[in-house]
Amino acid sequence: MPEAAAPVLDVQGLKTVFKTRGGEVHAVNDVSFSLRPGELLGVVGESGSGKSVTMMSLLGLLPSPPAEIRHGCVMFDGKDLLQVKPRTLRAVRGGEIGFVFQDPMTSLNPVYTVGMQIMEPLRKHMGLSKRAAATRARELLELVGIPDAQRRLDDYPHQFSGGMRQRVMIAIALACDPKVLIADEPTTALDVTIQAQILDLMLGLREKLGMAVIWITHDLGVIAGIADRVLVMYGGQIVEHAPVGDLFRDPQHPYTRALLKTIPTISGERAKRLTVIEGQPPLMTEAPNACPFRARCDVAFDRCAVENPPRYPVGPGHDAACFYNARTKGPRDA
Secondary structure (H helix, E strand, C coil): CCCCCCCCEEEEEEEEEEEECCEEEEEEEEEEEEECCCCEEEEECCCCCCHHHHHHHHCCCCCCCCEEEEEEEEEECCEECCCCCHHHHHHHECCCEEEECCCHHHHCCCCCCHHHHHHHHHHHHCCCCHHHHHHHHHHHHHHCCCCCHHHHCCCCHHHCCHHHHHHHHHHHHHCCCCCEEEEECCCCCCCHHHHHHHHHHHHHHHHHHCCEEEEEECCHHHHHHHCCEEEEEECCEEEEEEEHHHHHHCCCCHHHHHHHHCCCCCCCCCCCCCCCCCCCCCCCCCCCCCCCCHHHCCCCCHHHHCCCCCCEEEECCEEECCCEECCCCEECCC
C-alpha cells in the first residue's frame, strides 16, 4: 500500500455530546484520524472509551436528541458527511460505507427474511430489479461462506446460528461494494472457532475487494494479527496512534502499556493472577481539561491534573497524548 495514498476517509476534530437529565456526557472529544485505501485500521480501548460512538457519529447513526455533534469535519469522497443533506448521507450510509454492527440478532429484523434484508440496499442504492437483487443476494451469501445460499434466502434470522447471522450482517454491509467497511466488534459474541472463521473471512474479502476497513475491538490479540495501524482510545479521546508493530514493540502511552500487560499469556506460573488496570474509567460529565487517565496512571504528575495533553509525535506515524516521555523516563518539555 503506498504510504502517500490520499485518505479515503479523513476525520478532524470530532466532538460528540449526549444531553441527559443529569447533564452533558462528553462522549467523543476532539478525535482526528485518517484511513487510506485498502488499509485496515484497528480501534481499541475499554468499554465506554468512545470507539463505537465515534464511528456511529461519522454516519449520523446516533439518535438526536440526545446526541449532538458539536464540532468536526468528516471528509469522504470530497464531501463533509457532517454537513451534507440527510438524503445524501443515506446514500453514503450502506452504499459507499458499510457498517457491521456488534450484535447481529438485534441488528437483523426478525420479521423479514434474510434475503429481503440483503436485497433492500441493493434495490435502494444500486437500483437493481427484484430478480437481479435476488441473484446478487445469493452471490453475497456464497461469498461469506453460507452453504445452500439459494434456499437460505427465504430463512429468517432466528433460523441461523450466531456465526451465520454475523456472516449475513457482513453480506449486507458488502452488498453495494463499499469503499469503507466499519466493523464494530463483529466477533465479540462468538465462540473462538467462529471468531477465527469470521476474521479469515474479513481478511479474505478485504484482499479480494480492496476496501478499507475500520475494525473496532477490545481484543488486542485480534488487532495484532490483522491491523496496519492502531488507534487506542480512552475517555472519548485518541491517546495513542501507531503502526501495529510499533504499538506492540514500543508503546508510549501509560494506558497502552497497561492494556498490553492485561493480555493473558500461556507461559509462566499457573497460579499467577491476571494483571488488571486499577481504578475506574472517567465519567466524562465535564469537558476534558486534564488527562483522563491520570487517576489510574503510575507516572502522572502535577501538570496532568490541570491540562489535557496533546498528541506528541514519538516516531514515524506514531504519536501519544502524554506529558510523560516513556523513552527518557521523565516529563516532556513544555
